[in-house]
Amino acid sequence: MIHETVVTTVTPEGKPHIAPMGVRQQGDTFLLMPFLPSATYDNVISTGCAVVNFTTDVRVFAGCVTGRRTWPTVAARHVRCVRLADTLAHAELRLASVEYDSQRPTLVMECVARCTNAPFTGLNRAQAAVIEGAVLISRLTMLPREKIDAELAYLSIAIGKTAGPRELQAWQWLMDAVHAFFARPAEADHVPTEEAL
Known part of the structure; x- marks a missing residue:
């Protein structure tokens, strides 16, 4: 696991x-x-x-x-x-x-x-959606746009239903990164990626 x-x-x-x-x-x-x-x-x-x-x-x-x-x-x-x-x-x-x-x-x-350090207060679907969204963002240069759009649309359902302020802020950062990425000329395609997300 x-x-x-x-x-x-x-x-x-x-x-x-x-x-x-x-x-x-x-x-x-x-x-x-x-x-x-x-x-x-x-x-x-x-x-x-x-x-x-x-x-x-x-x-x-x-x-x-x-x-x-x-x-x-x-x-x-x-x-x-x-x-x-x-x-x-x-x-x-x-x-x-x-x-x-x-x-x-x-x-x-x-x-x-x-x-x-603090109590665990339970699982939240929006938190899982943000993590999945972050993985997608780290792979923008590797995946077709149709797949990215489809997966983000599905993940946004959990955001809309269960997100709190932190999840909403994180999701907005991800959406801003996607919009900025697809607004760039193709030869400039680059997105910050993490080491092993």
């Missing part, structure tokens, strides 16, 4: 990097598989640590794929890293080993601490 999370890392100088990323978990082992080139990969190799954040604030997912990468962080407790300030829970990780691959290496991370 892949869990949609937000991975936080820091540069050797301590500058935070925030990246939505699907992670696999096997007991106390987490597998991070960023696509190269990757700031997450570089930071983990340099510092030997990362934090996996479990958040329902889908603005972070939508924000990162639309160029909004600055989110409040606080220091982690057990590794030299940061976590999102507004996250329900997080796992602090240390690098155990690397399975090298030229396109998508696997960072095998051992969990050294699990922390609960």
Whole structure:
């Protein structure tokens, strides 16, 4: 199973990097598989640590794929890293080993601490729709417009029925990115993508 999370890392100088990323978990082992080139990969190799954040604030997912990468962080407790300030829970990780691959290496991370920061209040369909929308946005250069339009139309149903203010803001960022992308000349096609969303 892949869990949609937000991975936080820091540069050797301590500058935070925030990246939505699907992670696999096997007991106390987490597998991070960023696509190269990757700031997450570089930071983990340099510092030997990362934090996996479990958040329902889908603005972070939508924000990162639309160029909004600055989110409040606080220091982690057990590794030299940061976590999102507004996250329900997080796992602090240390690098155990690397399975090298030229396109998508696997960072095998051992969990050294699990922390609960706020209660989980339930699932929301709009949150899932935003995450799916963010995945689509990260693939605008790879998918036909008809598929993107059809999937966004379907996802917008959940937004219309169940979204709160955060989900509405995140969805608007995604829609703005889609409109801007299709308004560009074909030779300028580029959209900010995330490392392993």
